[in-house]
Amino acid sequence: MLPLRLSAAALSAAALLLAAASTTASAHTHDTNTHDTKTHTPVAGFDGGFETPVVPAPSLFSTYLGGQTAGPWAVGGNSVDLTSDRLWDAAEGNQSLDLNGSTSGSVSQEISTHPLTSYVVSFELAGNPAWAPALKTGELRVDGTPVKTFSFDVTGHGFRNMGYTRQTAVFTNLLKSSVTLTFVSTSPGLGGPVIDDVRVRSCLLVLCPPTS
Template identity: 80%
Template sequence: MRPLHLSAAALPLAVLLLTAAPVSARAHPHDTTTHTPVTAVDGGFETPAVPAPSPFTTYPGGQPVGPWTAGGDSVDLTSDRLWDAAEGHQSLDLNGSSSGSVSQQIPVLPLTSYVVSFELAGNPAWAPALKTGELRVDGTPVRTFGFDITGRGFRDMGYIRQSAVFTNLLKNSVTLTFASTSPGVGGPVIDDVRVRSCLLVLCPPTS
């Protein structure tokens, strides 16, 4: 984004996919995973703060973005001076100058299932209208996602809640990655990333 002128006993990881749930960014009534959370550090992308009066800060691949690490070309940490965040004051555009990603290693317990949820929107200033990306666990895609920016704007981002479930069998940590699969300078926008453990029989149902 540039300034506007203007089943799986034999597998190490079993993955189940969920569909998006259009839930409010501040209330998640379908989030019934009440077991001990393993929350991604700074899932709201509040650190580091984008320095005023800049609307965003670009991080090339390989650079830290708070506790996350940028990958691909670059990402833009974006202040609500430019567009509304789903929560807090900042969100993340997964396209900086081109398609990028962010990753973070999180602790997990063996033989435990986890729900990853996040708010999704799209940079409304640039084509293409459909912004796409992937959520990956240890490099394996566990959810593809898309957001159509048609009719949206900086103060009407239209965030929707997305979620996926994965089951860890043997590992003590996994790497969570959000990656853009959209071209150009404006990509999917993510915010409010949450990771919670759940009993497999109580995890949100797959479709």
């Protein structure tokens, strides 16, 4: 069991790792990352996909309002669009998520955590190329605290050339048994950041490699 008191040195060292983040290169190459296979353990019970519920044909997307759920995700803000690859390519599987429905929305999911453990969150990022502004922005938050801001410029991209990039962030859990991950759009309008293939892996503080 974890001692009820942690030394000041342990708390200080852990606090230094509370929110680090970086962006890594293009989609579809992350499975070969040796950090993922050798030092990271996938979080049990976490579903980071957007494959359910299935967008019914011939619809191109399904809109979910704040307060509803879309598969394992709780929707917040105004609304989000679960989008079929009939409209644009997904990074993984057949569906992805536009964080703007009518305007800015969010999705959240609670994950189980262990004390004094770091967690690596990675996801594919693109943007809805059909609507202004060209620069789509958002945040990844843990229990409401931003741990990463992200942006994607849709200039030069289209429905069959989405240009997904792999984004990575790290946060450290000190004592909680669970936290809530939230992806939030900070872009106005009908088209926002597009996310897909969210993954969460744990690693011990002393073994968790930097993401840069």
